Amino acid sequence: MQRLKTLISAAALVGAAVFASAFGAPAHAVDLTMYYPVAVGGPLTKIVDGMVADFEKSHPDIKVHAIYAGNYNDARIKALAALKSGQPAELSVMFSIDLYELTELNAIESFDTVAKTDADKAWLKSFYPALMSNGELAGKTWSIPFQRSTIVMYYNKDAFKEAGLDPNHPPATWAEMREMAKKLVKKNASGDVERWGVEIPSTGYPYWMFQALAIENGQELMSADGRKVFFGSPASVEALQYWHDLSAKDGVMPKGTVEWGTLRQAFLDGKTAIMWHSTGNLTAVKKAAKFDFGVAMLPANKRRGSPTGGGNFYIFKGGKPEAKAAALTFIKWMTAPERTAEWSIKTGYMGTRPDAYETPALKKYVAEFPPAAVARDQLKYSVAELSTYDTGRVRKLLDDAIQAALTGKSTPKAALQGAQSRATQLLKRYQ
Amino acid sequence: MRAPRSLLPHVYGWLLLLPAAVLLATFTHYPTVASIWESLFLPATATRPGRFVGLANYAAMLDDPVFHQALFNNVWFALGTIPVAIALAILMALIADSALPGRVLMRMAYFTPTILPMIAVANIWLFFYTPGIGLIDQILAGVGLPGHNWLGDPATVMWCLIVMMIWKEAGFFMIFYLAALQSISPDLREAAAIEGASRLTYFRRITFPLLMPTTLFVLITALINAFRVVDQLFIMTKGGPDNASMLLLYYIYETAFSFFDSAGAAAQTVFLLAVLIGLAVAQFALLERRIHYR
Numbered sequence: 001m002q003r004l005k006t007l008i009s010a011a012a013l014v015g016a017a018v019f020a021s022a023f024g025a026p027a028h029a030v031d032l033t034m035y036y037p038v039a040v041g042g043p044l045t046k047i048v049d050g051m052v053a054d055f056e057k058s059h060p061d062i063k064v065h066a067i068y069a070g071n072y073n074d075a076r077i078k079a080l081a082a083l084k085s086g087q088p089a090e091l092s093v094m095f096s097i098d099l100y101e102l103t104e105l106n107a108i109e110s111f112d113t114v115a116k117t118d119a120d121k122a123w124l125k126s127f128y129p130a131l132m133s134n135g136e137l138a139g140k141t142w143s144i145p146f147q148r149s150t151i152v153m154y155y156n157k158d159a160f161k162e163a164g165l166d167p168n169h170p171p172a173t174w175a176e177m178r179e180m181a182k183k184l185v186k187k188n189a190s191g192d193v194e195r196w197g198v199e200i201p202s203t204g205y206p207y208w209m210f211q212a213l214a215i216e217n218g219q220e221l222m223s224a225d226g227r228k229v230f231f232g233s234p235a236s237v238e239a240l241q242y243w244h245d246l247s248a249k250d251g252v253m254p255k256g257t258v259e260w261g262t263l264r265q266a267f268l269d270g271k272t273a274i275m276w277h278s279t280g281n282l283t284a285v286k287k288a289a290k291f292d293f294g295v296a297m298l299p300a301n302k303r304r305g306s307p308t309g310g311g312n313f314y315i316f317k318g319g320k321p322e323a324k325a326a327a328l329t330f331i332k333w334m335t336a337p338e339r340t341a342e343w344s345i346k347t348g349y350m351g352t353r354p355d356a357y358e359t360p361a362l363k364k365y366v367a368e369f370p371p372a373a374v375a376r377d378q379l380k381y382s383v384a385e386l387s388t389y390d391t392g393r394v395r396k397l398l399d400d401a402i403q404a405a406l407t408g409k410s411t412p413k414a415a416l417q418g419a420q421s422r423a424t425q426l427l428k429r430y431q
Numbered sequence: 432m433r434a435p436r437s438l439l440p441h442v443y444g445w446l447l448l449l450p451a452a453v454l455l456a457t458f459t460h461y462p463t464v465a466s467i468w469e470s471l472f473l474p475a476t477a478t479r480p481g482r483f484v485g486l487a488n489y490a491a492m493l494d495d496p497v498f499h500q501a502l503f504n505n506v507w508f509a510l511g512t513i514p515v516a517i518a519l520a521i522l523m524a525l526i527a528d529s530a531l532p533g534r535v536l537m538r539m540a541y542f543t544p545t546i547l548p549m550i551a552v553a554n555i556w557l558f559f560y561t562p563g564i565g566l567i568d569q570i571l572a573g574v575g576l577p578g579h580n581w582l583g584d585p586a587t588v589m590w591c592l593i594v595m596m597i598w599k600e601a602g603f604f605m606i607f608y609l610a611a612l613q614s615i616s617p618d619l620r621e622a623a624a625i626e627g628a629s630r631l632t633y634f635r636r637i638t639f640p641l642l643m644p645t646t647l648f649v650l651i652t653a654l655i656n657a658f659r660v661v662d663q664l665f666i667m668t669k670g671g672p673d674n675a676s677m678l679l680l681y682y683i684y685e686t687a688f689s690f691f692d693s694a695g696a697a698a699q700t701v702f703l704l705a706v707l708i709g710l711a712v713a714q715f716a717l718l719e720r721r722i723h724y725r
Contacts, residue, residue: 073688103477104691105691192572194563202672203582203583203669203671254562254563255580256583256584259557261557262564265558271563392685393692396689396690406672407585407675409585429479
């Protein structure tokens with residue numbers, strides 16, 4: 001009996017100790033958990049960790065656990081799983097286009113409820129409007145731009161010279177890109193292609209590339225309220241036809257789909273003279289390219305254009321008010337002009353606000369490396385990325401249609417009209 | 432207040448089983464029942480309330496052309512990988528079991544693909560298959576053949592995945608066959624030699640039948656793997672182009688986490704579970720009678 005008593009009291013002691021360490025005497029006033037994704041090349045986790053460490057130094061009362069969570073899908077899944085488990089992350093970086101789904105799931109807090117002071121409200125207005133549009137719904141702001149990009153055109157100047165083209169004149173129109181690409185194709189003695197003219201990736205995010213082509217052809221892909229899509233319109237079909245013909249008719253792009261993940265390597269190895277890719281790859285390309293390369297805005301047909309892309313800061317529901325306030329402090333710190341400039345220089349993502357480009361660091365960088373400003377200059381032609389209700393399914397319908405057309409399984413017209421009718425069906429219940 | 436003596440062994444036994452039972456119930460049985468339950472409802476969102484819909488989620492599943500394609504692809508994937516992987520595994524085991532010099536090295540070499548994580552393997556093979564700069568195209572260029580967009584062509588993408596899966600799995604199965612071969616008594620070989628049986632006859636009439644319990648085990652493992660292992664799709668194809676490499680489990684993942692359709696995903700999960708249980712039961716029932724257990 002005595003032994004049992006000893007045992008019980010020992011167990012109670014251990015329990016008390018565990019309890020105390022878990023709930024008592026916190027080392028910090030507020031602990032924040034943040035998930036964030038990485039979708040481009042380069043040591044992005046290190047950069048984020050470094051910025052977080054700097055933040056904690058200047059804010060000793062806030063501790064931020066920044067957790068790398070894979071790609072955009074994975075980050076959203078982990079954040080939502082944490083929310084469901086009852087221990088939500090206070091904030092996360094997630095896809096800017098997840099907005100409709102996240103509000104449908106009642107998962108996120110609008111910034112209007114946490115940013116209450118006049119200074120906070122002014123801060124909400126300090127970003128490029130084109131980057132805010134994916135985060136606005138029902139008159140409220142739900143997310144703050146962070147790792148934002150547009151599609152830009154990377155081109156190999158050495159290849160341009162070799163093909164007798166002016167290396168300082170990248171193609172500015174669709175017709176020009178097609179003609180230049182024909183000259184840029186290089187074949188070996190037996191007629192196999194050694195270098196393609198242009199590659200537009202069609203895995204991973206095919207809808208994103210297609211949206212650029214559609215905009216350039218004067219066609220928006222969705223209505224501003226996310227309840228309608230325009231996949232099957234003649235201008236959309238024409239855009240996909242152009243993409244399709246680059247490989248099927250003009251022979252300047254590989255047949256089949258072009259892999260998103262390996263395209264940068266193919267460009268760096270000189271296997272394609274032009275690639276369309278996220279500006280988030282800029283620093284990685286700059287570091288690894290052994291040839292002279294240029295970066296240009298996407299070519300125009302009826303107009304110039306690119307969708308914006310990338311990730312925003314979101315604040316989750318369910319946290320304590322002081323945690324939300326701390327999350328806001330952190331987000332404001334991370335998106336301050338100096339940090340935005342640092343982030344942009346280290347990654348290639350664009351500065352999300354005009355005054356970031358006025359900082360000495362970014363000013364100097366842009367002067368030395370003009371491609372860093374291309375994404376910013378293209379912003380005035382940019383539109384919100386494809387995002388609708390039931391966005392995952394709608395997006396997949398479009399992705400499948402694009403791939404079906406590019407692999408020759410279906411004509412661009414039939415593929416897009418099929419996607420249109422099924423998407424209309426899906427969106428019916430939101431009308 | 433002492434418990435009857437005869438009850439003690441039972442209590443003891445149940446206590447011993449308890450840890451395993453708790454784990455199984457928590458991570459296997461409860462999720463299974465929860466999936467079946469969830470597949471009968473439409474969950475609530477901000478704009479519509481949740482409600483019971485009966486088998487509507489299953490009807491939607493059967494109506495979905497992508498689901499059909501995923502199912503078809505999966506059957507194809509299983510048929511493409513399993514027989515070749517097993518044949519290769521037996522062949523490699525026979526070689527690794529023979530008294531060749533350097534066979535320890537050979538066993539290790541055969542086993543290496545197995546110990547690599549699938550994600551790493553997929554990343555390596557992604558670059559093998561990359562048109563122009565990939566290993567395969569480089570070899571083809573070396574012998575003067577044109578390259579191919581292996582993963583970007585619906586006609587070849589499945590084969591690419593099948594070849595990679597065989598490479599990954601055969602070494603794993605070899606280990607089981609190797610163990611089985613080494614447990615076959617050398618007396619049998621001597622007896623067969625005295626009777627004048629050829630090596631082929633010996634393999635066909637003695638070795639292969641004695642390997643049958645291993646083959647059953649490997650077959651079930653391989654079949655389950657064909658439906659269970661989809662890590663490579665995340666890296667290599669995302670199920671594309673145009674669903675040409677879509678497999679069931681990956682589609683369930685997409686339904687649940689890209690489409691936020693947890694009920695639809697639950698219905699597909701229940702379907703997949705039923706298929707796998709059916710296959711396992713059928714295999715046991717059909718093959719059990721033909722297996723010689725020692």
